[in-house]
Amino acid sequence: MFFRFGSALILVVVASLLGIFVEKQNLTLRREISRQHYRMDVLQEEHARLRLQSQQLAAVERLFATVEDEGSGLVPSKPGSISNSHHRELFETTPTDVPDSDAAHAAEPDVTGKDKSDLTTRRVPLLFWQKPVADPRLKRGSN
């Protein structure tokens, strides 16, 4: 009798312990899932901030100012030949120091008075598009 009673008791205890273990695992997994969702939110936010920063650094206004400052050469500029001020501005900005685009625009060299020359003598810089030297259309026109 005592054996049956003890066995039943042990079985109940073991089953309860198993249940507690499974429940704890379940709770742990659910907490981990919650944490993953939270991490996803954090990463999405981080992605948005970094994308914003990269787009601000590569803003079209800044690229225009850089290209116009270098002039309208047919050959792309050599690496490192960007003027010091632009180099500093483009590459030494800290993650929290996002420059105000208006201030950046105001700091650029004043180019509004530059280009009033005849369109036939000034070409748009290579950044956008340039006909290849061996273009047959050019050769036809030279006869």
Added chain:
Amino acid sequence: MNTSSVAPRNRGRVHFIATVMLGLWVIVIGRLCIVQLKQADELASYATQQQLTEVTVEARPADIVDRSGRLLATTIVAQSLFVDPQRLDVDEEFISDLAETLSINAERLKDRLCDHADKRFLWVKRRITDDEAAAIQMLDWPDSAYGFRDEFLRKYPQGHVASHVLGYRDIDGAGRGGVEQSLDYLIEGVPGKRKLVRDAVGRIVEVSFDPDSEPKRFDAVRLTLDLTIQMFAEKALDEIVDEWKPTGACAIVMEPNSGDVLAMASRPTYSLSDMSHVPGNAWKNQAISIVYEPGSTFKPFIVAEALQAGLIKQDEMFDCENGEYRMGPRILHDHHAYSKLSVTDILVKSSNIGMAKIGERLTNRGLYNATVKFGFGRPTGIDLPGELSGILRPLKQWNGYSTGSIPMGHELAVTPLQLVTAQSALANGGRLITPRILKGVQGHRSDSAASFQASLEDPTVSEPATIVRPTVSSEAARWVIEKPMAEVVSRGTGHRAKIPGYSVFGKTGTAQKMDPENGGYSKTLHSSSFICGAPARNPKVIVLIVVDEPQSGSTHYGGTIAAPAAAKILSRSLMYLRIPPDVETRTAAR
């Protein structure tokens, strides 16, 4: 229970104890049955209320990108500071420190705290920077007197570029102006819900995610704008403003076959990065929210309509009366005295008398039909708020003066977008199409609120153009573009718009504006415009520049003020879009 072994005198005690124990068990089991069977639902609901909280999760507004995917607007999370006025002592020094940290007025802050001293929640400043948030936490706050709440902050990385097209989102996240307002139904998203599980002391122990309850949003809204072409237009307008000091100016670049607006710029302008000091007149998008008399830029439409109706021939000559022509009580003048001009030369020389004679053949009804046919007098339907319909008086109000005025672009008022849309109709073979600013959306959003179902995976694909109506035949349209309008540039008033290697077509416009003092036409106030496109045989780009009331300099002609800038935009756009030259250029003599 075997009581036989128990002494008789103790049997009663055993029975009594057994009965008591049984009774206790019956009570316990009975209580369990009542709790489990009768009160189960009520208690479960009570537990759920204690443990579960449902919170609304706002959807992050969709990004706005240009047609190439470059970012125009995005959203990040910023913290907003609130205080509990009941727990905050209005200490002068603390208020001063707080105001200085947040760069706000200390007196006003103190007044607000005093006025709302009985409240438990008061915003101090919303969407502060990370540096401000860090500095706030360094201050000596009373316990539980403040807190931060995350809110979305809209950022515009391109500064003032395309500011009128984009608009902005206000302090509550509502779109104001531009596509932020007109496409808000695509941008804002649908909030979701999440369930939070709390423990006995109120701490959150679990966040329950249900995919069906998550916020729904599109990843990005893609516009037809091209940021590079937009910069071309912005730079050109800046140069015009510097040189001619107008009260306003605008530039539009459009692809005539699809109606895609590649650029839309307006001056005066403002920067979306700094909205604290915006002049009152800078809010208006001059491309759609102002009207002006188009002047000579309207003439090609009348010529095309007259050709279509068979009322004139391409090679017909008109007597331009040596610069002076009487139409009833009115005498019309040309800038120069011409005797006979062909239809081509009427446009090339921009003869008002020649146009008046063409108008007489069309009659007022024909002129009215032409005007309506090309979309004037009603909004174009572009997805931007604040578009005006222009001014076109009903036909019954027209008279003999109208027959001479309408063909030269007076007695009606148009928006710049209407004009470039009508010109696109001529350029694409006679189809009036709806200009569009929205190219598509990226991502998926499965809710009925979003009526725009297209999900753009391939940025090169877009929906076909919406054709409003045919205007004139493709033959008439092509002839107007390739002959008279091309010769306007090659030898006429638009010669400053020549681009080597390209066949450019265009038309200048110089219209007197109304004198506000006497109601007549002013001799000093003008709107100068130039519309052009290339290549003439297969137009790919149309550019319009309108300059309102140029103040500087002695001239006011569209060919002088607007044509060079329009040509610069056109030239750069053609090269940027890799549109090959269509005209052989002669190299310089060796």
